[in-house]
């Protein structure tokens with residue numbers, strides 16, 4: 209009995225993890241931070257992000273989906289929803 213309760217608890221935790229997949233910070237930390245914590249445009253660098261923020265979330269998401277310069281398509285993320293969430297997080301950190 210105890211074992212079943214434990215397994216149900218684990219399943220619940222996994223479900224929460226999947227629901228948080230489009231959490232911008234989580235996507236950023238897992239997928240984008242390798243580059244954007246180390247090279248331009250760096251997270252939190254207001255001067256680097258100001259001209260990009262002006263384009264808006266939709267245009268930046270489209271740009272990441274295509275890939276740009278050294279950035280691979282989707283920035284390595286799994287879906288457009290993840291890219292959009294991570295872009296919103298990056299913008300929030302640069303304001």
Ligand code: HEC
Nearest residue numbers: 239240243260268271276277278279282283284285294295
């Ligand atoms: C392999 C390194 C790398 C990864 C991984 C990466 N980026 Fe980038 N990113 C770059 C570089 C380099 C640029 C600058 C491209 C340029 O302007 O030529 C950039 C530019 C951007 C821009 C600005 C695009 C524009 O049109 O000016 C956004 C937004 C962005 N990245 C978001 C993300 C997000 C969100 C992720 C994760 C899902 C991510 N990046 C993952 C390297 C990376």
